[in-house]
Amino acid sequence: MSSEIEGLLPHRAPFLFVDEIVSADKDTIVAKHVFTEKEFFFAGHFPEYPVVPGVILVETMAQSGGAGLRKLGILPGNALFFLATVDKVKFRRQVRPGDVVRSEIVNLRVSPKMIKQAGKAYVGDELAAEAEWMCLVGSAPS
Numbered sequence: 726m727s728s729e730i731e732g733l734l735p736h737r738a739p740f741l742f743v744d745e746i747v748s749a750d751k752d753t754i755v756a757k758h759v760f761t762e763k764e765f766f767f768a769g770h771f772p773e774y775p776v777v778p779g780v781i782l783v784e785t786m787a788q789s790g791g792a793g794l795r796k797l798g799i800l801p802g803n804a805l806f807f808l809a810t811v812d813k814v815k816f817r818r819q820v821r822p823g824d825v826v827r828s829e830i831v832n833l834r835v836s837p838k839m840i841k842q843a844g845k846a847y848v849g850d851e852l853a854a855e856a857e858w859m860c861l862v863g864s865a866p867s
Contacts, residue, residue, distance in 0.1 A: 754793025
């Protein structure tokens, strides 16, 4: 993982699913992640035919959205964001080891206490997953 991404997200391996922020502005965020054969979940999902679990694709999009907002300075560096709702989820294509996932995120509403975003995850030009989610913004108790 790049030190830039680790500076933008509180997540760490094995639960960090953003490799690069390709672009970010107040409306849209584009990020990439390569799912390697070493991902922890492939050992059980499924050993004979490894597939990225759908919930991991949703997490990948949400992390991409949060990292983009941090890169823009919209979220403070100490902010933690917690998934509160996930809606309109659709899985369109399997994601396998070696696939590069490009997350395209749209900021629907951003405030100091709440983030609402929509995203699509692509492998090449093929839509793999889409969802809308809301995160609550807070900080870790001291």
